[in-house]
Amino acid sequence: MLQTFGKAFNTLFYNYLSRRMGEIDHFLNHPISTQKNILFQLLEKAKKTEYGQFYDFQSIKSIHDYKNKIPLNKYENLEPFIKKMQLGQKNVLWPNQIKWFAQSSGTNSTLPKQIPITKENLQNCHYKGGKDLLALYYRENPSTKLFSGKHLIAGGSTSLTPYSKKTHVGDLSAIILKHLPWWCEWRRSPSNVKKLITDNWEEKINHIVTHSIKDDVHIVAGIPSWIVLILQEIIKKNKVKNIHEIWPNLELYLHGGVHISPYMQKLKELMPSSKMNFFSNYNATEGFFGIQDKNNSDDMLLMLDYGIFYEFIKQENWNEENPKTIDLEDVIIGETYELVISTNSGLWRYRLGDTVQFTSLHPFRIQIIGRTQQFINTFGEELMMHQAEIAVGAAAKYSNAHVCEFSVCSKLLSNEKGIGLHEWAVEFYKKPNDLDFFSNQLDNELQKVNIDYKSKRKESKTISAPKINLVKKGTFYQWMKKHGKLGGQYKVPRLSEKSIYIDELLKISASN
Structure with a gap:
């Protein structure tokens, strides 16, 4: 039955791919106008919020106006607004009531950040990015059989903690799982993983290792160190040489978060098949930003139609109190920039702390360089x-x-x-x-x-x-x-x- 459904999904995804490729080609060919339209869609949507009225979004007529009126923000600048939202107040940074807040892992910071996750952000950014990632892979590898099998994702906690009567806090993976359509859960390995609500990561690893071996896994996804741990445990437990003896149809590893280079020798030992592809993506708590779209590439398309408006700060200006930002049309290949984002979750001119370099301007392609604090x-x-x-x-x-x-x-x-x-x-x-x-x-x-x-x-x-x-x-x-x-x-x-x-x-x- 899985193969029958898989064939149907392959057909559906081909149809989605054909339609979506037209949209992607549009922003590839018209990146600057796409970004300008995104900004003014955001401003129009949020003009009646507390933040939008205070800064008079309605009067903003240009990107220059936007930069002059709205200050650059770090998390601590937006935190008072986010606290109001978490207590159930409506129309603060974004229209209506926001029920979900994703806790950022905070590699360096001692206190985690709690980022608002709106319906628009889920549907038009995170979910859209996930679909595009597979669609772009499909375009590059049209003979793939990905959708006749299952995928294993080493995500974070699946539990959500009430913050107030109307709002919840948890890892982004928990919020995404909460709202996934049935067909995504059906394809996930091991099945019913959302029922495993324990926050004990070691128990989760054991659950995955024990139950996923029964599935026909075609995709694995997650940070390299955790994927290595899972694959090693499966190989050890089943006394096999490599993971393809368990999952002969495994063909794709989706990775992000860190550069894959230090782990590549070990990953190729665990997944030695010549048909294996390694594709990176740039999906943070604050948004889905980049997707690898070519086999054997080391950069990613900057995705320009996910409800995110981008600005960039040159490295020489990172430590200034009010640094100047530059627009997408002014970036240079090889320069290191800090990302500034305005998003459909109510993050306005938000200094992400992540740094990137552009490898191409036609289309805009990026590599993750690190963080301003690292x-x-x-x-x-x-x-x-x-x-x-x-x-x-x-x-x-x-x-x-x-x-x-x-x-x-x-x-x-x-x-x-x-x-x-x-x-x-x-x-x-x-x-x-x-x-x-x-x-x-x-x-x-x-x-x-x-x-x-x-x-x-x-x-x-x-x-x-x-x-x-x-x-x-x-x-x-x-x-x-x-x-x-x-x-x-x-x-x-x-x-x-x-x-x-x-x-x-x-x-x-x-x-x-």
Whole structure:
């Protein structure tokens, strides 16, 4: 019966693809006018809200007016409005009453953010992005049999907590599951996963490992570290060499959240089939922003018709109190920008904290670079998260090693050559035969991807060679468990100018 339904869904998706491709082609060909229309649709929709009346949305006639009238916002600026909404007040940042609030995982921040999720945001952003992701894959791989099988998603918590009599807070994955149509739940592996409401991530992993082996899984999706954990457990429990012995029709891994490079060697060991495709997407709590649309590509289309208006802040202006933003039409390939978004969930000129680079302007394609709070510039090296991830992945490949997780910080030196160094904590699935060789390769790869790092490493006058600490297996897992960050949406802090994460990781490793 699954195959019969699958054929029907393949036909339905082909019809959706044909219609949707016309819409996508329109914004690819008319990106600037599409974005302008999105902004004025948002303003029209919210003009009678408390926020819209205070800033007189109705009087805004241009993008220039919008920037002059509306201040840039961080979460703390919008939090008083969000609190009103959570208590049930209507028409605050967005029309009507908002019932759902998604708790952001907060990789760096100590307090989680609770982002309003509107019906428009669910339907026209998150769900639309999910459908487009599969539609774009279908266009690139027309012979796919994806929809004759099931998909396994390593998401976050499925429980929702009442905030007031009228509102609830939970992970975005819980809100999405709450509103999924029946046919999406029917295709999910293991079935009835929404009934597993426990917040114990280890119990969830065991449930997935035990029950998903019965299904014909064609797609797996989630952050690489958690997918590796699930696949390893399934392979170990069933005493097979790789996951294709359990799921022979598996063909697609959908990933996001972090760069895949450090994990690629391990993922290919677990999923070695030549028919496997790896597709990335950029889906955050605040919105669905980007989708990979080409096989073997390392960038994503910036999706311009999801009810999100984009602005960008140059890196040189990140620390200014009121930085200037630039429009989509003014971005440059290779520059690093902080994203500013105005959305159909009532986030107005919201500084997301994520950073991107454009790889193409026709159409607009992006790569995720990291976060404004996750980079190291202690010695003027301007090391970004994606540079560290690419370098680690390359070093692992050359060293025949499989990296599990890593974190790096900068440290000042007192009596040694150079002013300071980068200290790393690295956990391996498979250790390199020669850790010094891995360290040298990592240093060389960092110099390839970052010219500022290379100049500071010259003759070790500013930055000495990296210090690599090999931590025991399970160290990063224990760190996340200790901090209540077990779950499919959580990520380990990669880069920091403080040694707090490295020190704690080394302490955990020593005590294991």
